[in-house]
Amino acid sequence: MPNTRGLVRTVRNYSLGHHRDQVRSQAIHRTRVTLVGLTLIGVGILVAPSVATSASAGWRDASLHVVGGPVVAHKMILVLNVNAERQLELSAIRPSNGTTAWQHPYSQSTITAGLAFSPVTIGSTVLDLAPDVSERNFLTYVQGLNVVTGQAEWRISVPLGVVDAPLVCGAGQYFCFTVFGNGNQTGLVELNPRTGKPVNEVPGLERNMGVAPRGAANSTGLWQSDASTPTFVQTSTSGRVAWSHQVSYLFGGRQFSPNYGWDIEVTRTLDIGSVGVSPQGTTQNVNEVKTIAVTTSNGAVKWRAPGMYQCMGSLQFLTSNVTCVFSGPATKVGSTVSFRGTKLALSGLNLKTGALNWTEHVMNVKALSLGDNVSFFDTTHVVVENAHKKWVVLNTQNGSTTATASSQTFWCETTEKFKIVGLTGIADSNERASTPLFRGCTAQGTPVRSLPASRPTSVGILVAHKFVWASPQGLRAVATTR
Numbered sequence: 001m002p003n004t005r006g007l008v009r010t011v012r013n014y015s016l017g018h019h020r021d022q023v024r025s026q027a028i029h030r031t032r033v034t035l036v037g038l039t040l041i042g043v044g045i046l047v048a049p050s051v052a053t054s055a056s057a058g059w060r061d062a063s064l065h066v067v068g069g070p071v072v073a074h075k076m077i078l079v080l081n082v083n084a085e086r087q088l089e090l091s092a093i094r095p096s097n098g099t100t101a102w103q104h105p106y107s108q109s110t111i112t113a114g115l116a117f118s119p120v121t122i123g124s125t126v127l128d129l130a131p132d133v134s135e136r137n138f139l140t141y142v143q144g145l146n147v148v149t150g151q152a153e154w155r156i157s158v159p160l161g162v163v164d165a166p167l168v169c170g171a172g173q174y175f176c177f178t179v180f181g182n183g184n185q186t187g188l189v190e191l192n193p194r195t196g197k198p199v200n201e202v203p204g205l206e207r208n209m210g211v212a213p214r215g216a217a218n219s220t221g222l223w224q225s226d227a228s229t230p231t232f233v234q235t236s237t238s239g240r241v242a243w244s245h246q247v248s249y250l251f252g253g254r255q256f257s258p259n260y261g262w263d264i265e266v267t268r269t270l271d272i273g274s275v276g277v278s279p280q281g282t283t284q285n286v287n288e289v290k291t292i293a294v295t296t297s298n299g300a301v302k303w304r305a306p307g308m309y310q311c312m313g314s315l316q317f318l319t320s321n322v323t324c325v326f327s328g329p330a331t332k333v334g335s336t337v338s339f340r341g342t343k344l345a346l347s348g349l350n351l352k353t354g355a356l357n358w359t360e361h362v363m364n365v366k367a368l369s370l371g372d373n374v375s376f377f378d379t380t381h382v383v384v385e386n387a388h389k390k391w392v393v394l395n396t397q398n399g400s401t402t403a404t405a406s407s408q409t410f411w412c413e414t415t416e417k418f419k420i421v422g423l424t425g426i427a428d429s430n431e432r433a434s435t436p437l438f439r440g441c442t443a444q445g446t447p448v449r450s451l452p453a454s455r456p457t458s459v460g461i462l463v464a465h466k467f468v469w470a471s472p473q474g475l476r477a478v479a480t481t482r
Contacts, residue, residue, distance in 0.1 A: 059098030062474035102150030107140035109162035117165035154196035164207035200239035220266035243299030303354030314371030320396035358399025373445035412441035
């Protein structure tokens with residue numbers, strides 16, 4: 001994902017599994033957290049107002065280095081950001097003028113550093129992970145804050161080692177997150193958002209595999225278990241296990257593993273997406289990756305198709321269903337990735353059958369694969385360099401193309417890494433990937449000062465007659481008639 005759940009993390013950093021094992025080992029030896037009997041304590045409030053740079057048409061806050069969101073709740077904008085002291089914060093922003101209403105410290109705990117995630121809210125409550133003692137300790141106090149005031153409504157008295165980013169589950173009823181438990185086990189905890197009291201537990205779940213729509217909380221029930229063999233578990237809205245299958249069974253081979261990237265969209269009836277394949281030295285056979293559709297209710301594989309779903313997240317700004325089919329491998333060369341000799345074709349997916357509706361061969365392989373300055377106009381139109389080395393706008397609904405004009409302005413997506421206070425004894429915990437950042441650009445990805453006329457839901461949110469999004473220059477807003 002541009003949020004580095006896909007190729008960026010997959011090929012640049014083969015240590016994901018080792019990092020997770022290191023965190024797990026420390027958590028087991030430093031804490032024993034049962035998934036039951038959690039108690040609540042009262043807490044105070046931290047209010048830190050600030051002023052954004054404003055103009056009649058909008059505003060900008062360059063101090064907000066956004067690593068999650070924005071999302072909107074009760075007419076308040078919520079983001080996760082890195083402050084000047086390199087600490088994570090949960091911030092609430094007033095949409096009218098961009099001023100900060102309140103901020104709270106936020107703990108990264110053991111959530112994957114390359115995974116951007118958004119604040120989660122239910123009703124008027126937003127979930128916060130308050131650091132225990134300091135940001136260098138992976139233990140965190142889970143608490144519920146009032147979205148409008150920042151006032152703490154409840155707080156769990158036991159510090160927890162949170163494994164994966166919080167989300168909404170139970171058909172929107174509960175806050176959910178996975179934690180380290182007794183022994184070598186992790187498990188899912190579901191909390192009542194009004195009281196913070198646990199309402200359900202599912203032992204053995206480690207991290208969520210679903211991808212949240214932009215501007216919304218993740219609410220999917222597909223999980224990777226804590227088994228040594230990669231295994232997917234689907235939970236129902238009632239918190240029960242619907243089915244469990246090894247990843248090798250679902251994808252048709254032992255080389256497939258979410259430890260090397262994943263991009264899975266959970267619809268009402270299907271789980272659709274891809275996982276990475278195990279690297280061979282510095283080479284990863286991305287041409288072996290498949291997109292599959294699994295029936296959510298029973299785990300039956302409906303179809304398998306060639307290619308990576310949405311280029312493993314690099315095309316997450318599209319709402320059309322696209323697969324990226326590679327002809328060869330990707331190779332890690334120093335700190336970068338090479339696709340030399342590898343060709344790429346984008347294809348439209350028929351979700352009912354897995355058939356490819358259209359195919360467009362493209363030349364800008366690396367940019368599309370890594371999500372680096374890819375130009376697009378809206379959620380169905382992306383700029384590609386075609387096989388004739390012409391820059392064209394590809395309609396991902398039907399595969400048609402139109403020539404670009406020199407005067408056209410597009411959106412471009414990029415990601416950054418922000419230095420943060422690292423966890424004691426945990427390697428690579430001193431930086432976090434930003435949320436996808438967007439700016440105006442030309443068809444070839446050159447930044448420009450102007451913005452395109454489109455206001456895609458995959459770029460930002462609409463609130464109080466403002467279009468708000470995360471940019472390389474901080475959180476931005478422009479006026480809109482909607």
